[in-house]
Amino acid sequence: MAGCCFYAGYPITPATEIMEIMARDLPRAGGIFIQMEDEIASLGAVIGASLAGAKSMTATSGPGFSLMQEHIGFACMAEVPCVIADIMRAGPSTGLPTQASQSDVMQARWGTHGDHPIIALAPSSVYECLELTVQAFNLSERYRTPIILLIDEAVAHMREGIVLPSPGDIEIEERPHPTVPPEWYIPYADPGTGVPPMSAFGDGYRYHVTGLYHDVRGYPTIRADEVEPLIHRLFSKISRDFDHLQWFDSYYTEDARITVIAYGCVSRAALRAIKEAREKGLKVGLIKLKVIWPFMHCTIAKILENSPKVLVPEINFGQISREVKRVNQGKCEVATLNKVDGTILTPPEILRKLEEMYS
Amino acid sequence: MRETTHLVHKYLRSSKRFPHIWCAGCGIGIFMQSLIRVIDQKEYSKDDVVLISGIGCSGRLPVYVDFNTLHTTHGRALTFATGIKLAKPRLKVIAIMGDGDAIAIGGNHFIHAARRNVEIASFVINNQVYGMTGGQCSPTTPDGTITASSPYGNLEPDFNICRLAEAAGATFVGRATVYHTRLLEQLIGKAFEKKGFAMVEVVSQCVTYPGRTFGPDPAVAMMKWQRDNSITVAQASKLSEAERQGKIEIGILVDKERPTYHEEYQKLLRKKPKV
Numbered sequence: 001m002a003g004c005c006f007y008a009g010y011p012i013t014p015a016t017e018i019m020e021i022m023a024r025d026l027p028r029a030g031g032i033f034i035q036m037e038d039e040i041a042s043l044g045a046v047i048g049a050s051l052a053g054a055k056s057m058t059a060t061s062g063p064g065f066s067l068m069q070e071h072i073g074f075a076c077m078a079e080v081p082c083v084i085a086d087i088m089r090a091g092p093s094t095g096l097p098t099q100a101s102q103s104d105v106m107q108a109r110w111g112t113h114g115d116h117p118i119i120a121l122a123p124s125s126v127y128e129c130l131e132l133t134v135q136a137f138n139l140s141e142r143y144r145t146p147i148i149l150l151i152d153e154a155v156a157h158m159r160e161g162i163v164l165p166s167p168g169d170i171e172i173e174e175r176p177h178p179t180v181p182p183e184w185y186i187p188y189a190d191p192g193t194g195v196p197p198m199s200a201f202g203d204g205y206r207y208h209v210t211g212l213y214h215d216v217r218g219y220p221t222i223r224a225d226e227v228e229p230l231i232h233r234l235f236s237k238i239s240r241d242f243d244h245l246q247w248f249d250s251y252y253t254e255d256a257r258i259t260v261i262a263y264g265c266v267s268r269a270a271l272r273a274i275k276e277a278r279e280k281g282l283k284v285g286l287i288k289l290k291v292i293w294p295f296m297h298c299t300i301a302k303i304l305e306n307s308p309k310v311l312v313p314e315i316n317f318g319q320i321s322r323e324v325k326r327v328n329q330g331k332c333e334v335a336t337l338n339k340v341d342g343t344i345l346t347p348p349e350i351l352r353k354l355e356e357m358y359s
Numbered sequence: 360m361r362e363t364t365h366l367v368h369k370y371l372r373s374s375k376r377f378p379h380i381w382c383a384g385c386g387i388g389i390f391m392q393s394l395i396r397v398i399d400q401k402e403y404s405k406d407d408v409v410l411i412s413g414i415g416c417s418g419r420l421p422v423y424v425d426f427n428t429l430h431t432t433h434g435r436a437l438t439f440a441t442g443i444k445l446a447k448p449r450l451k452v453i454a455i456m457g458d459g460d461a462i463a464i465g466g467n468h469f470i471h472a473a474r475r476n477v478e479i480a481s482f483v484i485n486n487q488v489y490g491m492t493g494g495q496c497s498p499t500t501p502d503g504t505i506t507a508s509s510p511y512g513n514l515e516p517d518f519n520i521c522r523l524a525e526a527a528g529a530t531f532v533g534r535a536t537v538y539h540t541r542l543l544e545q546l547i548g549k550a551f552e553k554k555g556f557a558m559v560e561v562v563s564q565c566v567t568y569p570g571r572t573f574g575p576d577p578a579v580a581m582m583k584w585q586r587d588n589s590i591t592v593a594q595a596s597k598l599s600e601a602e603r604q605g606k607i608e609i610g611i612l613v614d615k616e617r618p619t620y621h622e623e624y625q626k627l628l629r630k631k632p633k634v
Contacts, residue, residue, distance in 0.1 A: 006442070024634075027624070032446060034441070034620075036438065036471070037468065037471040041467075043438075044441075044468075045438050045439070045442035047439060048439035048440060048442025048443040049445065052442070053446065053447065074432055200447070201443060202407060202447050203406075204406045208422050208428045210422070211431070219374075219375055220422065
């Protein structure tokens with residue numbers, strides 16, 4: 001649906017099903033599936049295919065996501081569109097391969113070395129997995145950058161009925177293509193949007209792609225007056241469109257005395273807890289984040305201004321709660337509720353915490 | 360000279376800020392010239408050639424030549440090459456690696472690319488050292504060699520790159536030195552024509568680090584050493600294991616046919632999934 005026609009991957013629990021379905025269905029849909037020798041190779045092949053013009057993706061979990069960091073950085077630097085689904089299990093190391101977790105949130109942000117922008121999306125339902133995967137491809141093409149789908153194991157293995165949108169109702173975006181003849185093409189010159197048009201290998205626009213700092217022609221450089229504009233452009237091409245990346249759902253927030261900020265499977269438990277709390281007369285609300293990175297600090301700051309208390313439940317040691325506290329700057333009380341035993345947060349646990357905070 | 364001028368104008372990037380980064384006397388430039396010469400002879404369209412490299416001195420080769428060029432991460436050139444070839448099979452995909460690049464950090468990708476048999480012409484420029492980082496020992500540095508990271512002598516035996524490629528299933532394996540440029544060009548040509556994974560080991564010299572022990576003119580001394588220590592595959596077959604020690608066996612070591620990954624993939628499209 002999103003136009004993906006290349007998948008390279010390596011088996012890993014709990015992400016393997018994505019690969020198995022791709023192995024079965026992608027060849028019949030005219031695409032290419034390949035099982036590589038490890039996750040580094042998988043993302044390498046994905047980036048190669050994308051440079052040749054194919055919309056490409058891979059999927060993995062914590063340990064494989066660690067291995068992919070090298071090539072996530074390459075895709076950021078060389079501006080190659082690709083999608084990486086990270087099905088989060090508990091770590092560190094081999095951790096709990098079959099249990100749900102949200103502990104890769106910070107790795108998605110800072111996992112690869114060096115300053116770089118990143119976009120990470122977090123679905124919380126089967127329908128959102130579909131919706132945000134399509135959006136992940138669209139964003140990766142629009143901004144020429146890797147997009148990370150952060151899906152906790154509970155959501156990844158969820159089964160629920162959805163109504164599929166008809167293909168015509170889904171907007172599909174393509175990367176910007178050069179409109180000038182090859183001899184005029186300057187591959188990394190800013191056309192004003194921050195995103196240079198991208199030609200596929202073999203289309204007649206011969207150019208150089210590297211993970212080194214490069215000038216507008218793509219050639220390696222260490223000149224300060226070429227290095228700085230590049231890194232600034234890499235950040236600004238996403239930050240200038242920040243308003244378009246404020247994807248969240250809000251429930252009962254207008255009069256909320258406590259606002260819950262949650263994402264993934266925890267947001268589902270939180271919504272149930274909030275509905276029960278409302279029945280008990282507690283004025284509580286929920287913000288469900290769909291975009292994790294870049295963090296929606298303007299949106300969150302407004303919520304923090306209007307709500308005396310905020311609760312950030314997560315199934316990790318507290319990763320997004322740090323971001324909320326950073327934005328908060330002491331304006332209101334930010335409480336956390338963390339579970340790190342491999343099980344998911346349940347509605348009664350969140351409700352209990354809300355009642356405790358309310359009194 | 361006229362031929363060289365023609366090749367320089369046709370294939371080197373005029374927009375690139377020369378000079379190149381290689382030391383005077385390095386063998387990589389000789390290999391680059393041979394590569395360009397063969398591409399010109401084969402009359403490939405520049406638009407259809409993709410040159411992919413890893414990291415190190417050899418990794419800088421693609422930037423100087425006017426093809427679709429990709430300078431990837433350390434050891435991973437073949438993974439990118441695999442993605443490009445499968446996504447656009449009509450492209451001529453060429454991977455250029457160094458010894459540390461292909462055999463140490465990229466060893467896993469190297470054997471699997473050979474096993475998988477995706478049509479990639481790959482070249483490992485073996486100068487037996489990590490040159491760019493300052494002369495540390497690599498997996499092809501001979502046992503006992505003093506290097507920046509083996510000040511007491513290298514403790515590890517060296518890899519035979521060609522035998523590794525052969526054992527992993529490469530359908531074409533050859534070896535030449537940068538002294539034997541005519542042979543080198545023949546092997547490059549055969550690697551380009553091969554329907555499958557082809558690997559040519561290009562024995563080269565690093566004049567800056569190991570070259571220090573070769574006297575005042577290391578480039579000449581090291582290339583003479585290549586000349587004097589090379590034996591052809593036919594000569595080698597008449598020698599015992601002990602007599603072959605320390606010799607560079609040059610020529611075609613493997614040339615066989617096997618269905619490529621792409622051909623197998625086309626067959627797969629006619630099948631129904633079993634699970």
